[in-house]
Amino acid sequence: MGVGKTTVGELIAERLGVFCRDTDADIVAAQGRPIADIFVEDGEEHFRALESAAVRTALAGHPGVLALGGGAILDPATRRLLAGVPVVFLDMGLREAVKRVGLDTARPLLAVNPRQKWRELMEARRPLYTEVARAVVSTEGRTPEDVADAVMDALELKTV
Ligand SMILES: Nc1ncnc2c1ncn2[C@@H]1O[C@H](COP(=O)(O)OP(=O)(O)OP(=O)(O)O)[C@@H](O)[C@H]1O
Ligand SMILES: O=C(O)C1=C[C@@H](O)[C@@H](O)[C@H](O)C1
Numbered sequence: 001m002g003v004g005k006t007t008v009g010e011l012i013a014e015r016l017g018v019f020c021r022d023t024d025a026d027i028v029a030a031q032g033r034p035i036a037d038i039f040v041e042d043g044e045e046h047f048r049a050l051e052s053a054a055v056r057t058a059l060a061g062h063p064g065v066l067a068l069g070g071g072a073i074l075d076p077a078t079r080r081l082l083a084g085v086p087v088v089f090l091d092m093g094l095r096e097a098v099k100r101v102g103l104d105t106a107r108p109l110l111a112v113n114p115r116q117k118w119r120e121l122m123e124a125r126r127p128l129y130t131e132v133a134r135a136v137v138s139t140e141g142r143t144p145e146d147v148a149d150a151v152m153d154a155l156e157l158k159t160v
């Protein structure tokens, strides 16, 4: 959530000469409504089902960089699909998250008591992020360009 997936994903895609795609954006485009509305109108479970399908479709058909929603790894089937894929977990702490996005944007899971909720979600999810990740890259104190360099190094990727 605001760690830099889009910013860094685009930089890496540019370096690799591929496109960057985002499953949250795929869901919003297919549904024709924002994620917050999907949560409110149909509930988180429904959103997670849409998300699992969106990840499966993107992994099968998109050869470039793919950004996943923050909770995508909650689905065991998604985690199995990610085995063998060069996944990077972009990491940051709470203070940095507050600086970057203020935790007050359209993030339904952070609607109430965002700081505490962010901490709880991160604590619960960190083991899942690290389980699927081939590399963990800290984004703190690094510009997006520096983060992109670190990702390229960690995955041993070369600029085209
Ligand atoms: N390494 C960085 N250092 C400082 N600010 C950054 C860094 N990377 C991204 N940002 C800024 O943080 C904000 C969130 O970045 P971005 O939208 O790329 O994150 P995201 O992970 O795609 O977020 P979302 O979960 O909303 O999709 C933007 O304002 C961006 O410019
Ligand atoms: O962390 C999460 O559970 C979420 C993160 C976003 O990317 C969106 O997928 C949605 O707001 C849920």
Ligand SMILES: [Mg+2]
Pocket (backbone or CB within 6 Å): 005, 006, 007, 022, 067
């Ligand atoms: Mg994004």
